[in-house]
Amino acid sequence: MQNELSTWPIGSFHEIKVKFNGAVRKDNSGLYETSYPDADGNVHFMAGTQMECCGARKMFPCFDEPEYKAYFDLKVHTKYPEYHAIFNTEQESVGPSPLGGDYYVTKFDRTMKMSTYILALVISDYDRSVVARSPETDTSVTILGPKVRLDKGEGDYALELAMDIIDGFSSFYGYNYADAFLPGRAKSDQVGLSDFLAGAMENWGLVTYQNFLIYIIPEEQFEYNVMSVATVFGHELQHQWTGNLITCTWWDEIWINEAFADIGGYLALKWAEPSWNLENEFIVNELFRALRFDDRTGSRPLINKQNNNGAKVENPAQIMGQFDLIAYQKGGSIVRMMIYCMGEDRWQLGMQDYLDANKYTNTDGEIYFKHMQSALDSYPAGDGWDLPYDHSGASPFNKTFDGWVRQMGYPVLRAQADQNLFLVSQSRYLQSGDNIDEPASSLEYKWTVPLPALNMDNEVVMNWMLSNETTVGVPKNLWFDPEAKIFAYYIIEDYQELKKQVNDIFLREEKAAIGLIPFFPKDFHNGVAKYLHSYWKTMVADMTYASQYFHILELTRIFSISSLADGVQRWPMWNTLSYVLNRIVGPNGPRGSFGQTTWVLLQRELSPMYSLVMLTVGRMTLKEQCEMSSIGLVSITKKVA
Incomplete structure (x- = not known):
């Protein structure tokens, strides 16, 4: 064969036929066996797949790399009439198999041009009665699952989510989901699998989930669980555009798939759950988690080709290592910061051009950057800003954001008062140690930092600190912009300024209440959460618990008696406070760092607050949340005062 090749x-084109035998596996990879119980406890066996990242080769011989896209034709022979096979595309025909007996053969439509890792096949006796067509794209959406679950209504919420999100993203990105399929044959199956190592998988036209992420009755579930289902659906269906329609060229840039899906999980709430505060969800579950992970020398760049201590992404184990908080949470946070800086309107238009120009191909960060620069050049700023560089040398978009994607870590900003200015400086932040230059980075761990500021008329002014600047001056009356800070991927080290700004908020609120000045934007409390998170990280870095915990205590008391405590929408601040308090007085707190007398005082002062905060941000059902709101959250939180 080698000589013939x-x-x-x-x-030239040639047809190669390969005969092979393969087993149905038991390890949740490739084509594998799984099962589920019915209402009487009887076990029903079935088969499912998981191809990402290297599972397709375990099912059939193939070029199992993301850049090798192809069209796929599939016939499946199954046994017993109650069993059926589903694939990425619609069934073309079902009939008796030449194998005879109780065997049937199902032939499917040819797929779109796609990578092997998003192929999927499920063979089961699942119920298929929860089905509808999405109103805008005319996509057939089916929720498949055990009959006992679907009869209870556990597939209804998933059906509404999928239809809303598919239609919403189709309009937002200017590319109709149905256009990837044969005319009139677009479909999106959503299927739960009992044995599934991934949380969910974005297979084109056949998305698979762990059971708890699809079968749900919202009114009977914890609020957090409902939010998880909605954002996971958004994440996986966003992938139909970023990941499936366009795909990373190689796994060292998996952020091209995952960062956009990470933010897509929250963007989808615009259509699926428009009353939810998606910013609240994102900063707690994505931004803060990324900051907690990316503060060590063992992190990695988003574009993992350089500045990574020589790390390689070649074998399956190294590939799987790329599916981490950097690709997801940091990637989503950086894309979100890009959106904030350039404006969502321009980003959306850039994404539409990016997807249309590269559909059914593979892309990388450089291709994405070119389309974003084109959007900056072609469309007005709108709700964003122009970037701080001109076109000499690299593009302004590259020069602004290279530091955020081509090296690990992030900066800590320090502000020193100088008459009417804050002189802001930056350095790389590490949770522990002082090896801020390790591993070596060609960008020297300097970043071009957006410094949005709010004036007294609630107008946002953008300041920039360029990567080659030692300090930059920001007027004091423009420094505190809590709403904007939740977009920034950095932390701030300045406790005294934090305390002053928190107190200024209260004074400002009092003046606003009597009409002297405008109220802060509705989400300003998120900025306080970011400040608190920043202060905790810099305090831990100093390891001076005994002298610093009083400051946390002081802030805690301020929060508990202020109007910051009002309203369910302000839970990110309380969630962050719960994290900080847990690190001090929780089960894994640093008791050994305190003297016994100090520890007893700390425990006595903070434990009641810790218990209350955990209750406030606890996982309540929607019914319980409504009951809590009806009595007024403020009546609970102010008991601490």
């Missing part, structure tokens, strides 16, 4: 002219 060497005689084929480059660009």
Whole structure:
């Protein structure tokens, strides 16, 4: 065969037929066996797949790399009439199999041009009665699952989510989901699998989930669980555009898939749950988690080709290591910061051009950057800003954001008062140690930092600190912009200024209440959460618990008696406070760092607050949340005062 291949002219086409035998596996990879119980406890066996990242080769011989896209035709022979097979595309025909007996053969539509890792096949006796067509794209959406679950209504919420999100993203990105399929044959199956190592998988046209992320009755579930289902649906269906329609060229840039899906999980709430505060969800579950992970020398860049201590992404184990908080949470946070800086309108138009120009191909960060720069050049700023560089040398978009994607870590900003200015400086933040130059980075761990500021008329003014600047001056009356800070991927080290700004908020609120000045934007409390998170990280870095915990205590008391405590929408601040308090007085707190007398005082002062905060941000059902709101959250939180 090798000698024959060497005689084929480059660009010629040949048909290769391969006979092979493969087993249904038991390890949740490739094509594998799983099962579920019915209402009477009887076990029903079935088969499912998980191809990402290297599972397709375990099912059939193939070029199992993301850049090798192809069209796929599939026939599946199954046994017993109650069993059916579903694939990425619609069934073309079902009939008796030449194998005879109780065997049937299902032939499917040819797929779109796609990578192997998003192929999927499920063979089961699942119920298929929860089905509808989405109103805008006319996509057939089906929730498949055990009959006992669907009969209870556990697939209804998933059906509404999927239809809303598919239609919403189709409009937002200017590319109709249905256009990837044969005319009139678009479909999106959502399927739960009992044995599934991934949380969910974005297979084109056949998305698979762990059971708890699809089968749900919202009114009977914890609020957090409902939010998880909605954001996971958004994440996986966002992938139909970023990941499936366009795909990373290689796994060292998996952020091209995952960062956009990470933010897509929250963007989808615009259509699926428009009354939810998606910013609240994102900063707690994505931004803060990324900051907690990316503060060590063992982190990695988003574009993992350089500045990574020579790390390689070649074998399956190294590939799987790329599916981490950097690709997801940091990637989503950086894309979100890009959106904030350039404006969502321009970003949306850039994404539409990016997807249309590169559909059914593979892309990387450089291609994405070019389309974002084109959007900056072609469309007005709108709700964003122009970037701080001109077109000399690299593009302004590259020069602004290279530091955020081509090296690990992030900066801590320090502000020193100088008459009417804050002189802001930056350095790399590490949770522990002082090896801020390790591993070596060609960008020297300097970043171009957006410094949005709010004036007294609630107008946002953008200041920039360039990567080659030692300090930059920001007027004091423009420094505190809590709403904008939740977009920034950095922390701030300045306790005294934090305390002053928190107190200024209260004074400002009092003046606003009597009409002397405008209220702060509705989400300003998120900025306080970011400040608190920043202060905790810099305090831990100093390891001066005994002298610093009084400051946390003071802030805690301020929060508990202020109007910051009012309203369910302000839970990110309380969630962050719960994290800080847990690190001090929780089960894993630093008791050994205190003297016994100090520890007893700390425990006595903070434990009641810790218990109350955990109750406030606890996982309540929607019914319980409504009951709590009806009596007024403020009546609970102010008991601490």
